[in-house]
Each structure stands twice: as C-alpha cells, then as structure tokens.
Amino acid sequence: MESLIQLFSEPTTWVALATLIAMEVVLGIDNLIFISILTNKLPEQHRERARRIGIGLALIMRLGLLGTVAWIVQLTEPVIELFGQAFSWKDMILIAGGLFLLWKATKEIHHSMDPTPGGDMFEGKAVGTTVTMSFGSAIAQILLLDLVFSVDSIITAVGMTDHVAIMVIAVIVAVTVMLVAANPLANFINENPTVVMLALGFLLMIGMTLIAEGFGAHVPKGYVYAAMAFSAAIEALNMLARRAKRRQMEAGHKADGSA
Template sequence: MDYLIQLAVDPTVWVALATLITMEVVLGIDNLIFISILTNKLPKHQQARARRIGIGLALILRLGLLGTVAWIVQLTEPVVELFGKGFSWKDMILIAGGLFLLWKATKEIHHNVDREPEGDMFEGKPAKNAAVMTFTSAISQILLLDLVFSIDSIITAVGMTEHIPIMVIAVIVAVTVMLLAANPLARFIQNNPTIVMLALGFLMMIGMTLIAEGFGVHVPKGYIYAAMAFSAAIEGLNMLARRSRRKQVT
C-alpha cells in the first residue's frame, strides 16, 4: 500500500501515466480498425458481441502479459541468426503478424474489388465469391492480432516506465476507450463503403511497418499516423463533396 501511495504523490508518475495512456490509445487504433472490418462481415446479431469479446481478449492478454514482464523483456534477445542478422522472438512475432495483416488486407481488397454482381456485402447480400466468415473464425483472427499488438504494446510500455500499476491502469483505460469506440467506428465503416478500402490500405501499411520493425528497421509511428490522418481528412472532404452533390441533385 505504501508503494501505491508513493506513486500517487509523485508528479513524474502522473506524467508517465498520461503519456502511456495516450500511447496505448493510439496503438489501439490499428487493432480497432482490424476488429471493425472483420466483425462487419458477421451477421448483424453477432457483430457487437464479437467486438466485445475481441476487445475483452485484448485486455486479458495485455494484463496477462504484464504479469510476465520479465519474460516479455527477454523476447527482445536474439535467438536465431539469418544472413548475418540476429532475430529475437519479438522480431519473428512482428514479422508473422505483419505478413498476416498483408494477407488479410489483400484478401479483403480482392473480395471488395472483384465481387459478383449478384451480391453486395454493403447491402446485406453477400457475393457468391465472398469468403464465409464464422463467429469462431473472426474471434480466432482477432485473438491472433491481439497477441501481436499486445506484445508490441507491452514492450513499448516497459521502455517508458518500470511501475507495473501504471502499466495496468494505462492498459485498462486504453481498452475501455476501444470498447466505447468500437461500435461507432464499425457503423461508420459499414455506412461508408469507400472507407473500407481506405481502412484496408491502412492495415497493409501497418503490416509493412510490423515487418520492417521485425527486420530491425525502425519506422517512427508519428509518420504512420500522420499519413493515416491526412488520408482520412482527404476522404472526409470527398464525403462532404459527394453529400453536397447529392443535395444539389435533389
């Protein structure tokens, strides 16, 4: 208890907490976009439940990993060497997660671009060549990406503070924000089909970033999120322009 009181009265701890919460929320955007796109392929009555379970699993994973911080830190130690470069477990997990995101985003782009004329997923009529998404499959894929993002998030958090309670609070706050934003974001993506392609493009960029990080090429996250924000702003202007044209026609 004395330890927690000492943390509560230390101003530097509050600064670290605010910084860590901001970082966790920003890093959670990637996961949230993936969850939104994936769950929108499920039947309507399963979508909200799948999002809650997916985000709940993210919370359980991150809190569980915080209990094994000493082991998590060891994941950054090289365990295998290829072509003169050492790869740690963290590197291999990031590369595998990046490849999975690239595969998944490419597959979804293909289904959106090359749909059968008889069906339209945005009108509730799945195309004949569209992949069938089951509840179990969606949760499994969400869990896989949760693991990748959680390990990356925890390792980053360990580099910012050594206090486990601070990390726990930051994770809980960030996941709560994800939970509150999940349904509105999913509805926005579903109601604006062009946003889906933009979001899939974001996932491909994030996948490439994970692969680059796995090979030791550090890509500043600020550049990634600035590009995402700029693209989203341009798409927002396009949406306003389309809405304005529709009003003029009517």
Template sequence: MQDIALLLQDPAAWIALVTLIAMEVVLGIDNLVFISILTNKLPESQREKARRIGIGLALVMRLGLLGTVAWIVQLTNPVFTLFGHGFSWKDMILIAGGLFLVWKATKEIHHSVDPEDKDGDFIASSATTTMGAAIGQILLLDLVFSVDSIITAVGMTEHVTIMVIAVIVAVSVMLLAANPLGRFIEKNPTVVMLALGFLLMIGMTLIADGMGFHVPKGYIYAAMAFSALVEGLNMMARRKKRLDRQAAEKHTRH
C-alpha cells in the same frame, strides 16, 4: 494500495501514465480498424457481441502478459543471425503478425474489387465466417501489438501498476468506440478500402520492424491522418453534390 498512493504523489508517474495511455489508445486504432472490418462480415445480430467478447478477452490477455513482463523483455534477445541481423522472438512475432495483416488485407481488397468474387466466393466467405473465427483472429493480432507495446512501455516506466491502468483505460476507450466505428465503416464503402490500405501499411511496417528497419510510428499515423482527412473532404463533397441534386430535382418538380 500503499504503492498506488505513493505513485499518485509522483509527478513522473503521472507523466508516464498519461503518455502510456496516449500510446495505447493510438495503437488501439490499428486494432479497431481490423476488428471493425472483421466483425462486419458476421451477421448483424452477432457483431456487437463479437466485438465486446474479442476486446474483453484481449484485455484479459494483455493483463496476463503484464504479469510476465520480465519474460517478455527477454524476447528482444537475438535467437539467430541472418544476413547480419540478429532475429529475436519479438522480431519473429512482428514479422508473423505483419504477414498475417498483409494477407488478410489483400484478401479483403480482392473480395471488394473482384466482381466475380462479389457474386460468388465473397458471399460464401462471409456466410462461413463464425464468431469463434473472428474472435480468434482478433486475439491473434492483439497478441502481436501487445508484445510490441509492452516492450515499449517497459522503456518508459518500471511500474507495472501504471502499465495496468493504461491498458484498462485504453481498452475501455476501444470498447466505447468499437460499435460506432464499425457502423461508420459499414455505411461508407470507400472508408473500407481506405482502412484496408491502412492495414496493408501497418502490416508492412511490422515486417520492416521485425527485419531491423525501424519506421517511426509518427510518420505512419501522420500519413493515416492525412488520408483520413482527404477522404473526409471527399465525403463532404459527395454529400453536397447529393443534396444539390435533390434540391434541383425538387425545384424541377415544382
């Protein structure tokens, strides 16, 4: 408690805390998009429960990882060298996570656009998706993002207490936003395709980072924000056309 009181009196600690919370919330967007698409394949009665359990277990896992910060930092040490680049455990985790995201997003896009799959395999796939499988995939992806964010956080502050507070606040925001985002994505099919595109981009970014080609996160999120803005304008235009058509039909009847 004394350590926390001392941290609260340190302006640098407050700046680090606010910065870490912002970073964790932004990184949480990637997770939420994936969680929403994944849990929407479950029966409606199980979706909210799966989101809460998945995010709750992810919080426990992140807090557990924070207790092994010294070990996680060592994951950046090269294990072997290939094509002139030293690959660390962190690099291999990022590459594996990126490949998983690319595979998952490609599979979901295929199911969405292939009429034959939509009539057959897609329905079967949706029906066989279980809560356990969904939660397992949520935790798998969260592990990848957790390792990356913790290593980044260590470079911003040496206080584990600040990291813990930032993680708890960010995960609380995820819990509040998970259900509204899931319902929004379900009701707007075009948003689903846009979200899958985001997952493909994020997956390729993780692979590039693992290969030693760092892509500034600001560029990624700026592109995502611009795409979301364009889609928002398209949705407004479609809504206006629908309302105009309904008004015209009502006028014709009278």
C-alpha cells in the same frame, strides 16, 4: 498500499501515466480497425458480441503479459541469426503478424474490387457482394492479431516506465476507449464503402510497418499515424463534397418536380 500512494503523489508519475495512456490508445487504433473490418463480415446480430469478445481478449492478453514482464523483456533478446541478421521472438511475432495483415487486407481489397458470388472466400461464404464468416473464424483471427498488437503494446509500455501499476492503469484505460469506440467505428466503416478501402490501406501500411520493425528497421510511429490522419482528412473532405453534391441533385429534382 503506502508505496502506491507515494508513487501517485509524484507529478512525474501522472506525466508518465498520461503519456503511456496516449501511446496505448494510439497503438490500439490498429487493433480496433482490424476488429471493426473483420466483425463487419459477421451476420449483424453477432457483430457487437464478437467486438466485445475480441476487445476483452485484448485486455486479458495485455494484462496477462504484464504479469510476465521479466519474460516479455527477454522476447527482445536475439534467438536466431539468418543471413547476418539477428531475430528475437518479438521480431518473429511482428513479422508473422505483418504478413498476416498483408494477406488479409489484400484478400479483402480483391473481394471489394472483384467479388465472386457464391464462392468460398477466406473461410467465409460470398453471397452477392456480401461476405460472411463463421463466428469462430472471426474470433480466431482477432485472437491472432490481439497477440501481435499486445506484445508490441506491452514492450512499448515496458520501455516507457518501470512501474507495473502505471502500465496496468494505462492498458485498462486504453482498452476501455477501444470498447467505447468499437461500435461507432465499425458502423461508420460499414456505412461508408470508400472508408472500408481506406481502412484496408491502413492495414497494409501497418502490416508493412510490423514487418520492417521485425527486420530491425525502426519506423517512427508518428510518421505512420500522420499519414493515416492525412488520408482520413482527405476522405472526410471527399465525403463532405459527395454529400453537398447529393443535396444539390435532390434540390434540382425537387425544383424540376415543382415546375
């Protein structure tokens, strides 16, 4: 207890904590976008529960990994070598997660552009242009990506500080932010079809980033999130333009009716 009091009495600890919380929140955006898109495929009455379970699993997984920091550090050690390239367990996990994201996002984009009424679609049933999937299938896929993002998140945390207490607080705060933002983000994506396509584009970019990092090519996260922010800003302008056009059309209809 005294060591914790002494630790948090130092200004550098608070700087490290604030930096790590910001980093964990940013890394959690990837996880949250995937959860939002996937749970929107569930029947409406199950969506919020699935989001809470998915984010809860993310928290449990991150805290569990923090309890094995020594083992987590070893995940970065090379275990196999192929064609002159050494791969660690972390690399293989990132590559597998990236491939899964590419497959999933491509399937979703294909369905959005060319829906197949009445056909099976990635473990779901297509009904008109709406795809639903089983609750268990959604949770299983969320769990898979939770593992990938959790490993990346915790290894990042380990690289930024040596104090487990700081890591635990940062993870809990970041996951709490995810929990608060989950429903508003998912509802916003669900109500704006063009945003769905934008979010799927983000998942493709995140998937490629994970694969690149798995092969040893460092991709600065700042570039990735700057591109995402720029795209989101452009889409926001498009949404404002569409809303203004709708208002003009409605005003024109009212003027024609009164005439």
